Amino acid sequence: MNSVSEIDFEAIFRLAPIGMCVSQHRQIVACNYALAQMFACQQSDLLGQSFVILYPTPDEFERTGARIEPIIHSTGIYSDERIMKRASQELFWCHVSGRSLHPDSAHAACIWSFEDLSAKRSVSPELTTREREIAALLADGQTSKIIARQLALSPRTVEMHRAKLMRKLNASSASELINKLLRIQS
Numbered sequence: 001m002n003s004v005s006e007i008d009f010e011a012i013f014r015l016a017p018i019g020m021c022v023s024q025h026r027q028i029v030a031c032n033y034a035l036a037q038m039f040a041c042q043q044s045d046l047l048g049q050s051f052v053i054l055y056p057t058p059d060e061f062e063r064t065g066a067r068i069e070p071i072i073h074s075t076g077i078y079s080d081e082r083i084m085k086r087a088s089q090e091l092f093w094c095h096v097s098g099r100s101l102h103p104d105s106a107h108a109a110c111i112w113s114f115e116d117l118s119a120k121r122s123v124s125p126e127l128t129t130r131e132r133e134i135a136a137l138l139a140d141g142q143t144s145k146i147i148a149r150q151l152a153l154s155p156r157t158v159e160m161h162r163a164k165l166m167r168k169l170n171a172s173s174a175s176e177l178i179n180k181l182l183r184i185q186s
Contacts, residue, residue, distance in 0.1 A: 019114035026051050026065060026107050038094075038116050041087040056085045057129050065107065067150055072098075072106035082136045083123055084114075091132075093117040121182060126168055134161045139181040 013020060019035030021028050028046045036043040039054060046053075055061040060083075068078045079097040086092065094114055101109040127135060137147045144158040151158070162177070171177035 019116070021046070021112050021114075023051065023110045023112060024108065035114055038114060039084075039086050040090070045087065053087075054084050056083055056091055056132065060129055060133060063133065063151065068098075069106040072100045072103060072110075076100055076103040080136065080140055081117065083132045091123040093121040093123060124169060127165070131161055131165055131168075134158060135165055135181050138162065138165075138178060 013030075014032050016032055016034060019032065019038045021031035021035050023029060027048060027050050029048070031043055031046050033043060036046055039046070050061075051065075052058055052061040055064070064082065071078050077097070077099045079095070081093060081095050083091050084094040084096075093116075095117055096112060096114055098110045098112040100106055101111065123132075124135075133151065134147060137150065142150070144162060145155050147153070148155040148158045162174075165171070165181075166174075166177050169177060169180045171180050
């Protein structure tokens with residue numbers, strides 16, 4: 001068996017079966033092949049780029065960054081499921097987990113992993129930016145009150161978006177909405 005000193009950590013990063021990257025101030029400084037493949041581009045297309053290119057809209061990029069910051073400050077790690085965008089403009093659900101290398105400066109340097117969930121869950125193309133954001137938080141098990149606090153909205157506004165999501169996805173109850181968001185058959 002090889003000793004730890006003989007393990008090629010660079011090769012492990014490069015060949016990992018999930019998308020991985022290292023970022024500094026929300027810019028990609030290193031990424032592996034699986035990440036580039038997931039986002040339908042070349043690794044060189046991602047290096048030096050802001051994460052904004054992986055989001056459906058710049059607003060979603062900004063709001064997600066603001067939501068991540070206090071959580072990383074308090075725990076050093078962050079994880080969620082959100083809608084991301086491939087280079088082909090196709091939207092897809094993605095599980096994102098990250099750890100700050102400097103918890104006192106949330107975005108200074110981080111390691112991130114990305115798992116494509118599109119085989120399990122598809123994106124409803126008719127959703128607005130805000131509906132996608134609320135759908136991601138609902139799918140993560142957040143209540144309307146917590147979502148309102150996280151997004152700096154009133155609980156009533158979140159409930160209005162939840163009602164629109166229910167109509168658009170033809171869900172008759174909150175649990176059916178969550179199941180449809182997760183694409184779980186009841």
